[in-house]
Amino acid sequence: MSDRLEALANAGVSIWLDDLSRERIESGNLADLVKEKSVVGVTTNPTIFAGAIANGERYDEQVRKLVAAGEPVDKVIFELTTEDVRNACDVLAPVAERTADDGRVSIEVEPDLANDTEKTIASAQALWKAVDRSNALIKIPATKEGLPAITAVVAQGISVNVTLIFGEQRYREVMDAYLTGLEQARDAGLDLSGIRSVASFFISRIDTEVDARLDKIGTDEAKALKGKGAVANARVAYAAFTEVLASDRWAVLAEAGANPQRPLWASTGVKNPDYSDTLYVTDLVVADTVNTMPEKTLEAFADHGEVHGDQVTGKADEARQVLDELTAVGIDFENVLWTVEQEGVDKFKKSWTELVETVEGQMEKARS
Template sequence: MTQNSKLADLSAAGVSVWLDDLSRDMIDSGALRREMDEHSVVGVTTNPAIFQAAIAKSDMYDEQIARLAAQGADVDATLTAITTDDVRSACDVFAQVAVDTDGVDGRVSIEVDPRLAHDTEGTVAQAIELAKLVHRPNVLIKIPATKAGLPAITRVLAEGISVNVTLIFSVERYVEVMDAFLDGLDAALQNGHDVARLVSVASFFVSRVDTEIDNRLEKIGTPEALALRGKAGLANARLAYAAYSEVFELGVRFPDLKAHGARPQRALWASTGVKNPDYPDTLYVSELVAPDTVNTMPGKTMLAFADHGWVNTESIVGQAAPSREVFAALGAVGVDLADVFAVLEAEGVDKFVVAWDELLTATAAQLAATKA
């Protein structure tokens, strides 16, 4: 198979291409393998909404649900079995990629139950359980960057488990996430784990920031406010990358861990599907290009980039100062950025909880029908 040249160029620029989607049909039909062969895909991310869509749209899970029902499994156990089976199978598809990249890529993420987003102890317990159930070296356990999630990140890493930190919206929270990561590496080292085998990414959400801030700018309605539409998401991500550089390239904590083989926690650009049709549909891919980053794309965005995307290698590095100017201008026109990020985090958790609850309800109905 021939790799798409545009996605190959993106990979050559240092951006790992991950797919923000997974289903049993993709695995069994070979579609996931084709994404690897044709679109330079070297990883997969999942979330409750992705599993909800996958299971609701397919009958490929019916046989397993019937078997689990016969065994007396409840709805939570059924969903755990379904999702960990899919992630385990996807990990096997990417196993050679993981070997070839020394574990940097070839990663598949699975998220803790979103209802545990504000429960540190519950998050830690389920993260450990998921890692044991999937039982693959290239799995990443997704933990939300809520206040309760921060200590959970440290404690899960301390157990020698690789982590994908999700639902990061602000640079301030991202700095806290990197601190939690470094604390986790310190603890893992003290616990006798090989920190060279620990991998982590920090999923920084992009398009949702523009959606929320654009709505506020339109309500303000002044020419100065309207001129800032579509600028916040990229500026926020660029400031996040500057923070990453300060911690992992210039910071005082990481060198000692690096001497033990530790690797930086890469920035992962999430929510990169454009939600405003007035913006280029590859905006959050083409304009977020920097070495040692990840872009996890919905299938639609990946196909758009493969068709007409561009690689702007000057889109992040050196862009901190103009990005700070964007944020200063947002504050000057009356956008309360602290409130923006608080709202986005709350909505992000709520959306995943709603998707998970819908999946629980649908699965419970299937279990009941099978037992009837």
Template sequence: MSDRLQALADAGVSIWLDDLSRERVETGNLAELVKDSSVTGVTTNPTIFAGAIADGARYDDQVRRLVAAGEPVERVVFELTTEDVRNACDILAPVHAEHPADGRVSIEVEPALARDTEGTLASARALWQAVDRPNALIKIPATVEGLPAITAAIAEGISVNVTLIFDVERYRAVMDAYLTGLEQAREAGLDLSRIHSVASFFVSRVDSEVDKRLEAIGSDEALALRGRAAIANARLAYAAYQEVVGGERWRLLAEAGANPQRPLWASTGVKNPDYPDTLYVTDLVVAGTVNTMPQKTLEAYAEHGEAAPGDLVTGRADDARQVFERLAAVGVDFADVLQVLETEGVDKFVASWDELVATVAEQMEKQA
């Protein structure tokens, strides 16, 4: 096990792999990562599944059986992906038994439902039932329409990974949706200790969009701010989280056995080659959080990642606000940045789902 990854885990950061395939499951690769790299969870998305299925002969037998049974492509997608998540949950079950907040595997509701509350909730229920593992997490996007679905899912005892969060104010709404769901679950007599959630706050995409605008402005003051927005935004998000868990409403739920909705740093692969390839790990080390990394970032951190001594997140809200004041001063409209990121995020999720469906349809034709 890498000493650097171990140090990250010792600092209280849960390390989740942003990747899953049947090959990882069946060859023992995932089990090895859990054993040797401090990986304690897995996140997935349609693009990950599309790549795995396109390149993986290990899916052929199941596809052939489903084609023979006359199943439509949407059902084949459902069966293939839930099978992988179920098996990954089993591999991570020992981690989950020791640390119930970890050992988690996430699977996403159909992205085309991002603006459909009832459709999202129905998809979440179907996935939760099909995976049928206590360490699963159902990914629900943090759109306005997704918020009531988050509350309803939590109220029913479904553990949720809230995804596609860019905006600190939307994040506050996500936390409110979680607390409301827990309160409803408590009223219904559910065991709150069995309900878990993470809130996936996207990081690198913020810098990508802001940096593009700063480069278009082109002044020395603007260019000096490149690579600053994403970390500042995440630090403000963590300050909001601290406010919520420090409040009376949370205290009452915690006393009833509820688990905190841990912040999860998502989109942590560095897209700008001019930045350190571990930037969105090293600068966001804080206990009680999750960092979900693509394998490339995991390997980079294992090889040369160096977190600064202490916590670079807690108590940095004032510094973060100054970054946004400076961004506004040079002409960056951050409210517009957030709107663009959410719209593009939903569109990308839908496009990746379409890619997955097309990939599975192609495999079905081959096995017909």
């Protein structure tokens, strides 16, 4: 067991792996990470699946069968990915049984549906039914069109990972969508205790965008703020989470058996080589949160990461001061959030195209 990762887990941070492949599942690697590296959950996306399918022979037999059956590429993708997530859910099932909120494996709705509420709902329903595991989470983007979809599927008892959250205001809208879904589920007589959710708040992309703008401004005051925006933004978001948890509205739902929608720190791989490669883990330690890490970040923290206690609670005012200082030097932070959300949705959709092209290539090989 990694002592550093164990210390992180003991600080109340749930360590999830931002990666999945059939190789990891069938070789026992995922089970080993659970046993040795404190991993208690998994997140996936189309880019992760594209890499796994392109580089893994373990998919070949299933692809051949689906091609022989005349299935189109969308169906092949659906079958390959839901099988991996179902099997990963089984690996994580013991974790789900012994913990309140962990042991979860996420799978995304089709990204091209990010701006279509009804089709997002239908995609979420299909994925939930196909995976057929209570410890699955369906990833839905926090677009304007995604918000009512979140409410609708939670109201049906489907557990959700809300992804592509970048700013406090949208995060508050996400929390409202979740609570509304829980209220509708309660009114329909559903057992709220079986519904789980996380809200994936993206970190590194904020610094990438803000730092580029600070470099263009070029003043000493601007450059002194580099690498500070993303963590400050996340700390402000956490304060909003605690505010909702303290509300009368939440108290009523908690009394009815509801589970809180934990903040999940996503995009925690550090992109700037000048920064510590564990920055977005160490500086966002706080209980009852999730940090989903690419394996590179996980291994970096296992090797030299440090836990200095709670780095988030009570720091909202300090964080807002950082955001005010960014404004003072000329950063339009609302525009930053708009830009990274648009880029996020675009990347979301491009990753699906990448997955489609990868699977089409594997299907062509199966026909030859």
